[in-house]
Amino acid sequence: MADSRRVHRIGCSCIVIALCVLTAGQLRGATSQEQESPTSSTGDLVDSAEYAAGLSAFQARDYETALTAWQELLTANPDTNVVLLRIAEAHRALGNGAAEEAALKRVLASDPANVGVTLTLAQAYLRADRQDDASRLFEEVLANEPDNALLHVGIGDTYLKERRHESALASYNRALAIDPDLAVAQKQAGFAHIQGRDFAAAATAFGKFLEIESVDAADAEIVGRLLEAVEAQLEAAQ
Numbered sequence: 001m002a003d004s005r006r007v008h009r010i011g012c013s014c015i016v017i018a019l020c021v022l023t024a025g026q027l028r029g030a031t032s033q034e035q036e037s038p039t040s041s042t043g044d045l046v047d048s049a050e051y052a053a054g055l056s057a058f059q060a061r062d063y064e065t066a067l068t069a070w071q072e073l074l075t076a077n078p079d080t081n082v083v084l085l086r087i088a089e090a091h092r093a094l095g096n097g098a099a100e101e102a103a104l105k106r107v108l109a110s111d112p113a114n115v116g117v118t119l120t121l122a123q124a125y126l127r128a129d130r131q132d133d134a135s136r137l138f139e140e141v142l143a144n145e146p147d148n149a150l151l152h153v154g155i156g157d158t159y160l161k162e163r164r165h166e167s168a169l170a171s172y173n174r175a176l177a178i179d180p181d182l183a184v185a186q187k188q189a190g191f192a193h194i195q196g197r198d199f200a201a202a203a204t205a206f207g208k209f210l211e212i213e214s215v216d217a218a219d220a221e222i223v224g225r226l227l228e229a230v231e232a233q234l235e236a237a238q
Contacts, residue, residue, distance in 0.1 A: 042082055045073065054086060063093040081107045085117070097128050115141055115151070119158045126162040134158075149175040153185050160188065165195040183212045187223060194230070199237075203230045 045051055054069035067090040074083045088103035104121040108114060118137055125134040138155050145151055156171030169192045175185035190205035206227040210220055 042080065045077060045080060046082060048073065051083070051086075054090075058086075058090060058093070061093075063090050066090050067094065079106065079110060081111060088120070092124070097124060100124050115154065119154050122155075123158045123161055126158070126164065147178055149178040149182050149185065152178070153182070153188060156185075156188055156192070160192055160195065163195060165192045168192040168195075181212050181214065183209055183215050183219075186212065187219075190223070190226075199230050199233050203227060203234065206230065 050069055050073045054066045054073070057063075057069060058066035067087065070083055070086045070090060074080060074087060077083065084103050084107050088100045088107075091097075091100035091103060101121065101124050104117055104124065107117050108121065111117065118141055122134040122137040125131075125137070138158075141151055141155070142148070152171045152175035156168040156175065159165075159168035159171060169189060172185045172189040172192060175182055176189070179185070186205055186209040190202045190209060193199070193202035193205055206223050209215065209223055210227070215223075
């Protein structure tokens, strides 16, 4: 019985860690999409002491100090998207939904085709229970490319970040209907099933992911370990 409980704890811990890794990876991907192509002036801002001070404070979870540093930088360099995105991030950490939304809208005013920022704004809407507004943005994103499977994955990830696993799964399944061998959609479906505590379905999704030939070896190793943890969870529940 003790061994069974230990396996259960190990399985749950691995699942929680995997979800944390997933979120971190998604945020890193979103940041690379959101930031505009660096110009010499943008590069100077990112390398500035003020920008670095904001980053240091943010990483220390001193969000007020980070926000102040970036706002001062923005005052001297109005409508600089890379700074506006950091300000939006600080407002999000502080729970200032309206201010986050305003900063993201300023970015989109100058870069309306930026899908990463659009999805981040949709996430803010979901956090505020504004499903209709989020759906409108998703429709705008898909308007010109309704059969772009990766866009459906991006929408699914946005739902997943807000713990709306059923909506996330619907998006991942639409992506898989377009491209059945899209590895990222299959993997994310597994994470969505974990969020919904459907471990059997998660095991199936991860198993299908590992069968896709194009899967990166390092990614396959991580998902393989996660699959073992999910299977251990299922055994412990029997």
